[in-house]
Every structure is written in C-alpha cells, then in structure tokens.
Amino acid sequence: MGAYKYMQELWRKKQSDVMRFLLRVRCWQYRQLSALHRAPRPTRPDKARRLGYKAKQGYVIYRIRVRRGGRKRPVPKGATYGKPVHHGINQIKFARSLQSVAEVCEQPERRSAVRRTDILLLHSVKDAFLQVSYRMAIRINDKVLLAHFAHCFFSDWWRFLCIIMGNVYLSWQKNDYIYIYIYIYIYIEREREREKNT
Secondary structure, eight states, X not given: OOHHHHHHXXXXXXXXXXXXXXXXXXXXXXXXXXXXXXXXXXXXXXHHHHTTOOSXXXXXXXXXXXXXXXXXXXXXXXXXXXXXGGOOOSSBOOSSOHHHHHHHHHTTTOTTOEEEEEEEEEEOSSXXXXXXXXXSGGGGOTTSGGGSGGGSXXXXXXXXXXXXXXXXXXXXXXXXXXXXXXXXXXXXXXXXXXXXXX
C-alpha cells in the first residue's frame, strides 16, 4: 500500500489514540489563526487529490472556521414584531449546512474565484473547520475534472434561486444574466488562451 492508502485508513479511525491526539492539537492550532486564512497545503492530501487537487500553480486552499449549533434569529433586542408563533429567537434550525455557510463566508475574500470542492477537517465544541479549494485559471481547461460544470456552485442554481421570487419563471428571468455573463467570460478567456498558443 502507498502512503495515501495509509492516510485514508487512518482517517477512517478517528477515535484512535493517534487521531484523537492529532485532531486535538490541530484544533488548538486552527483556533489561534483567523477565521478565514489561506493554507499553504491541504491538510488531507489524499482526500484533496481524490477530489482533483494538484500541487501546481493556481490551486488555492482556504481554511474556514464556522460556528456550530443552532441559528439565532438576528432581531434587535429580541423584537420580532409579529405573531406569537414567530417570536422564537433561539433554537432556530438553519436550513443551510455548515459547508454552504463556509462557502458564503469565503466569497468576499475571493470574488474572482469559483468554488470547486470542500473537505470537512474536524469539529470542536463550538466550531467546525472546513477546507475550501479554489481555482480561477483552470476553469477554461476542459481536461480538469474540477473545471466541469457539474462540480461548480452554479450547477446547483435550481436549489437556491428558483424560489426567491415565489415563481420559477420570474426567478429565472431575474437571474438569467448571471449565467450569460459567466459563459461569455469563459469564452473570452478560452479565445485568449488560443491566441497565446498560436
């Protein structure tokens, strides 16, 4: 077996003495860093390579800290201004996962990049640490698995955008220009790459 196979089997036994000690040390280390920071290399290279990561120029890894637990309703001084059935402040169950929350928190930092995949690293008592990989230039390369449309965030547009205005057609009409812009941008980038090669 290769080294990656050993690492893969080790991560399957998270309650072993080695992994418990390793995760406890890493949890302390990540807590000292900022909530959003760039990682020099993936923490789990075997998992990252299975998802398409390569140690070459352009692949960027960010590590993000997200608060765990239930969601608290963001209202000033607990005033919801509604019927008593909607007066709940605490114990609100968030509809989105911690993974999607981490992706949204990362977007202002890397506006020009497109998310490709994330890896859940560990849970602490109050935080969850996720590792998100980004790539800007390789999305014009069709040979890269991560550049495929099915692996990017925009392939899930129907899950989040088709209920914004209460009507599928109106929502599509409102958000259609985004996809046209992205298509044109990728097309222009591909044309530039062809001109450089010729």
